[in-house]
Amino acid sequence: xxxxxxxxxxxxxxxxxxxxxxxxxxxxxxxxxxxxxxxxxxxxxxxxxxxxxxxxxxxxxxxxxxxxxxxxxxxxxxxxxxxxxxxxxxxxxxxxxxxxxxxxxxxxxxxxxxxxxxxxxxxxxxxxxxxxxxxxxxxxxxxxxxxxxxxxxxxxxxxxxxxxxxxxxxxxxxxxxxxxxxxxxxxxxxxxxxxxxxxxxxxxxxxxxxxxxxxxxxxxxxxxxxxxxxxxxxxxxxxxxxxxxxxxxxxxxxxxxxxxxxxxxxxxxxxxxxxxxxxxxxxxxxxxxxxxxxxxxxxxxxxxxxxxxxxxxxxxxxxxxxxxxxxxxxxxxxxxxxxxxxxxxxxxx
Numbered sequence: 001x002x003x004x005x006x007x008x009x010x011x012x013x014x015x016x017x018x019x020x021x022x023x024x025x026x027x028x029x030x031x032x033x034x035x036x037x038x039x040x041x042x043x044x045x046x047x048x049x050x051x052x053x054x055x056x057x058x059x060x061x062x063x064x065x066x067x068x069x070x071x072x073x074x075x076x077x078x079x080x081x082x083x084x085x086x087x088x089x090x091x092x093x094x095x096x097x098x099x100x101x102x103x104x105x106x107x108x109x110x111x112x113x114x115x116x117x118x119x120x121x122x123x124x125x126x127x128x129x130x131x132x133x134x135x136x137x138x139x140x141x142x143x144x145x146x147x148x149x150x151x152x153x154x155x156x157x158x159x160x161x162x163x164x165x166x167x168x169x170x171x172x173x174x175x176x177x178x179x180x181x182x183x184x185x186x187x188x189x190x191x192x193x194x195x196x197x198x199x200x201x202x203x204x205x206x207x208x209x210x211x212x213x214x215x216x217x218x219x220x221x222x223x224x225x226x227x228x229x230x231x232x233x234x235x236x237x238x239x240x241x242x243x244x245x246x247x248x249x250x251x252x253x254x255x256x257x258x259x260x261x262x263x264x265x266x267x268x269x270x271x272x273x274x275x276x277x278x279x280x281x282x283x284x285x286x287x288x289x290x291x292x293x294x295x296x297x298x299x300x301x302x303x304x305x306x307x308x309x310x311x312x313x314x315x316x317x318x319x320x321x322x323x324x325x326x327x328x329x330x331x332x333x334x335x336x337x338x339x340x341x342x343x344x345x346x347x348x349x
Contacts, residue, residue: 001047008252016040017258032060066135067175069341076341077135078175083168086128090165097170098163099330101142102323106160108145110200114154122153125161132168135175138333139164140221141207141320148198148223175341178215185213187249187264190310191242192317193234196227204228206238207320209336210249210264216337218249221320235273236296238317242266243296243305250304263303267310274307 003013003024015022022035022044031048035041048054060068069076087093129143142164149157189210196202203224210218222241228234246264254261268274277296299305318324319332 001044006252006255008248008255012252012256014256014258015044021256021258023256027064030063032063065131074177074179076175076177078173078341079132079135080172080175083132083172086125086132087165087169087172089128090125090162092162092165092169095166095169098166099170099326100324101139101164101167102145102160103163104323104325106323107199108149108156108160110149110152112149112154112156114156117153117155117158119150119153122158122161123150125165126150129161129164129168136338137176137209137216137219137336138171138174138319138329138338139168140219141205142167142323144205144221144223145323148200171340173340174338176216176337177339177341178337181213181215185215186262187212187246187253189242189246189264189266190315190317191235191238191266191268192315192321193224193228193231193238194321195231195234197322198223202227204234204237205321206234206241207317208238208242208245209317209320210242210245212249212253214337218245219320220245232270232272232276235268235270236276239266239268239273239277239307240294240296243299246305247299263306266305266307267315268307269310269312269315271309274309277307 001015003015003022006012006014011026013024013026016035019036020040022040023033024044025032033041033044035044045054045056049056059070062068065079065082067076067078067080087095126143126147129139130147133139133143142160146157146161146164187210189208192207193204195204197205201223203226206220206222206224208218208220208222209216220241224234224237226237228237243266246266250261250264268277278300296305296307300307312318316332316336319329319336324332
């Protein structure tokens with residue numbers, strides 16, 4: 001049929017280029033088909049029906065637990081039905097909703113002396129919440145945090161999980177809205193870190209966000225693999241992790257569009273980390289940092305990534321590094337595109 005598999009995402013296939021491109025996403029025997037011309041999409045469907053027994057379910061509205069709504073203004077993604085099942089699984093259908101997923105400045109430890117709880121049920125709830133983060137970046141940090149205590153959860157950890165679910169109960173219709181992007185939209189990323197926020201290991205947490213135009217397309221909240229000796233190092237390692245994601249996103253989009261998409265902009269709120277990234281000389285204070293974290297330097301030099309300073313108050317990735325107070329949390333949720341979505345009025349949100 002003339003398709004080429006994407007070298008950057010094995011589940012995506014492309015036929016044609018530019019103004020005559022057809023894209024197919026594959027998950028087992030489910031296909032998502034899109035293209036620049038409706039006639040090409042229709043012709044491909046007929047090709048498939050002539051070869052395989054296939055059902056055409058029409059415009060995408062539900063895929064792998066994600067509810068999709070499309071209209072002329074944009075696309076909305078949410079997991080309302082799935083979120084309801086998570087609340088029911090926890091037995092919290094009639095709970096009082098929480099305004100944030102975590103108590104501000106909450107610190108939990110693997111060495112908690114509180115009473116142990118059923119580890120299987122704890123893992124079941126946390127695993128269910130993890131799938132919800134596919135459309136809920138507002139949950140990424142809190143769910144990642146409680147995932148650290150799977151081995152021996154206690155009532156303290158369980159209480160934190162229930163707090164997340166009470167927040168979900170009050171935000172069932174929340175999700176992401178994607179307005180139409182201009183043709184020349186490019187990637188803009190944000191990377192941030194706390195410093196030594198994990199009280200068991202003194203490791204830091206990296207928060208990473210990427211937008212294509214105004215649309216949030218990628219987010220991560222991950223504990224760093226090594227201990228950072230300073231906030232500069234923690235921010236530098238977060239920026240380096242973000243750079244790997246930036247390159248993958250840029251190459252994938254370039255492959256899908258059949259053209260170069262330009263440099264990815266990465267915004268960092270630590271000037272020392274930026275200086276370290278842009279200076280190829282190993283200083284006494286940074287030579288101990290593993291070579292893998294200097295990955296970002298070569299791509300800054302070649303121009304694939306452009307790193308710039310952003311004021312801390314505008315650092316959107318702060319949402320993914322620590323528990324925030326209600327006002328700051330809600331502000332950042334709004335700024336990254338999280339909203340309560342009614343499919344009939346989503347384009348007005």
